[in-house]
Amino acid sequence: MMQLKVMEPEQMITDEQVVKIIAEGNNGSFCLEPKHVDFVSALKPGILLYIVGEEEHYIAVDEGILVKCGKQVLVSVLNAIKGDTLEELEQRIRKEFKKTEAMNQASKIVLKSMEADLLLRFLEFEQHR
Template structure:
């Protein structure tokens, strides 16, 4: 409350970027910019509660004292609930050089997605072959 007894608006959010191995970011911020499948979006403290599936990209956040901070994040989920914003992702790196962070995303996160796609395709082939084998065994009975 302010001096007149009126409630003052909260103009900050708490951002936490959570990795399987720990917390990458745990800060008060006034603005967050992230990237989902359908494009970039901005969150401000009075934004409605929100959930988004993130794609590999740059997460920008702005502390109350000014400046701009960055983190490269892999696929993940962002949840805004009240004045708390949680980002859960498998990997992420904080940095100040945008070019370096974008290169990291291309090399590490997007390349990993391609390896995962190939592994899933190989697994699907194995599963299909196993099911065909079982079907052949059933047909012989």
């Protein structure tokens, strides 16, 4: 067994005993099992698959790094979304994209409002000079 820890900057996503990990690095996909040599890889955005007992679990990961040292496997990524099935993972990713898109739209509206306010203040300043 290996101890898999997947972490974002602000939280632990998972900390579990696993028998196998499949991930995608910059040089392609790879599989880690308990007797695999120590290993380091940059991760590409994609799906990290890990197996607990006989059950598959999934984590969608952003860019990051994976380090295997002995029985410890540490994964550090900027963003991760966990799902027990691919269908659940897809639903969570779609929900997160919708939230992100809504935040981006709100940010654009606020930015346009600030730009308009700045332009009006600049014009007022020019008139009073």
